Amino acid sequence: MRVLMFGWEFPPHNSGGLGVACKGIVTGLAQEGVDVIFVLPQLMDTGDALKDVRFADPHTPLTGDAASLYNPYLSPIRWRAVRLRGGKQRGFPSIPGTSLIDRVVWYALRAAEIAKDDDFDVIHAHDWLTYPAGLAAKEVSGKPLVVHVHATEFDRTGNGQPNREVYEIEKAGMYAADQVICVSEFTRQSVISHYGVDPAKVTVVHNAGEPPLDAAEAPFCIAELKAAEKKIVLFVGRLTLQKGPDWFVKVARRIANERPDTHFVVAGSGDMEGQMRREVREAGLDGKFAFAGFLRDGQLAAAYRLADVYLMPSVSEPFGLTALEAMSHGLPSVVSRQSGVAEVIRHCFKADFWDVDATASKILAVLNYPALKETLRQEGRRDAQRSGWRDTGRKLRNLYDSVVSRTGGK
């Protein structure tokens, strides 16, 4: 089995979970004996995870801040701003076109050429940015197409105002695909109800956890708080509507009154940072909040190990890999019920993101009852590593087999 796979970002040049999930999937598929040709839009360092990697633009190395440049999760407002700024973006200087959509289309044109030159059994495209590439590859090769939904436009906009063009691209990809894979049942339901895709071809393949990473030196703000024996509630994720940073502040407010020794560390950046800082100030919580910026690898591992509770208050979270990361590092977690990860983990607390009191009460319990914290630490660690990327890889391999046999390889 040989797969032509289209991605948009890859660790260490990833802005979030999409890159992490792609790496996990490729690793799991390799363990299952599946060959993957992994295609990325532009020359970038991908570590040693990829045996066979192609770049749509192999000549221009990626420079600058990958996290902001490649961010496929731009809010509608930011996204419009990017469009208007046109070709002045760093990173894609050789690529014609002025907007994110133009880049997506250009990627599809290159994809057709790559597909023509190679031999493979199935095409696999991750999220809307690569769906046109997948479609183009299907058209020239006649091979079956699998699209993988890591997030939908409804998640990215917090179920607010989806961008029409993005929605249409997503829909076209899902309709043309021979198989649609969703990272959770939560996402599957959204794909069926918001996009009207035939439920029979929509399958759930959950993401997986990974062993904990070694901790590097902790970010200064966290080290300082621990030295002062403060309690830390951690937020990890982009500061954007979907992730519920505003709800994090509301919960913090409720906790601060009850446990004044609690501090709140925000690891991530995004379009809502200004709003979040304003809300913190208005709540009189200036002294209780630390903004650590975007953390990765060892630094993030240190944050997970030193914090007391992880809160994922997402408004709409297709999966939520950070919850598995936090738990595998032994961090007791409170996760939004409006998430995919809540389907696969048991040894954590689950709460509706809008139920501030219930969320705060669960966090306070972890802070107040040492036996609870210790049990969540140990059981959570096991729970988060119960299934690995190889399990995900196995399910995908089986799906490829059935898609290929169903379509007669066409």
Add this chain to the structure above:
Amino acid sequence: MPKICLYFQVHQPFRVKQYSHFRIGQDHDYFSTEAQGNLNNAEIFRKVARKCYLPANRVMAELLERHPEFRISYSFTGTFLEQAAAYAPEVLASFKALVKTGRAEVLGETYHHSLAFLFSRDEFRRQVALHRDAVRRHFGVRPKVFRNTELIYSNAVAQEAEALGFKGIIAEGADRVLGWRSPNFVYRPAGTRRISLLLKNYRLSDDIAFRFSSRAWNDWPLTADKFASWVNAVDSHSVSVNLFMDYETFGEHQWEDTGIFEFLRHLPDQILRHPGNSFATPSELVAAHQPLAEMDVPDYVSWADIERDLSAWKGNPLQDDALAAAYALEQPVKASGRATLIDDWGKLLTSDHFYYMCTKWFADGDVHAYFNPYESPYEAYVSYMNALADMRARLAMEGGETYA
């Protein structure tokens, strides 16, 4: 021929509602909620009454009417009796009618279905006395045979029951207790002189209680005549076949559409068809048969899970922490002399609260998941610990409570 001894456990706990941190010091009612669902005790009681207690009692009444030889026995917890009186008085009335026939024995236990024996002998005795009073008040009888919570048993429990005046005691016929011996005889607990021990025949009991509706089971479907043939196959020198199970087996654990009520309705017919077969209550067995031999059970056994030990209620850090916190309040609660505090504390001692905190889900998790009204053991622990925190706040309040 052995006699059939039927004993049914009838119990409902006062489940602690979702009791958040922000209720501590504000809300002293831990057990009633307006919210619908698995933690609404009144709602659950009425559901179980409809599905189990009322239809099962109707069948029992018919059977007692039809067969003069038929005998049954019940153990009602105090928390069940309170809820029956409050939420479904017709349930209590129908049990009273059964007991009135004189052929349904009522057993003794701890009022709150607690683990008090393991933690406080004083509290254990208080609860046994409380239960004895409640049984006398409701049924006009005095229990003669004792069953400890979840059949938690050891020599020490038997010795204590003997000291409290009981003539018999009931335990699980677990393999590690019995070894090569049969559960179908009367034994004498080690270290006792007068009390007799009756052991559950767990194979035949569990055929009804657990396997009845299991289609994966070779003997499915289980019919009354098939079951009677198994009873008839028991060694004819045996004294009794002790079938002990939760009463909720009928209609709640095994739903009506499994045919469990039909099975029950025909069972006495099929048993009595065989010449020499009959039924007996635990007291009748104890009175009629001398113990065959001594039974030495130094370590605790119970009827729970595959382990049949105490690990369903204690042993994980959450359970141990909650148990320690609860029993630490014994002295201050009793010293306060406040009836509502003592009553609330007692309800918090019910073993079910600790069962809900059990985390050993992956081995025999299904049973725990089924009986757990909380989303997770963590939720169970938090509501429970917050309620205890409120109780400590009440104790700390000076001048007592106005609503007491």
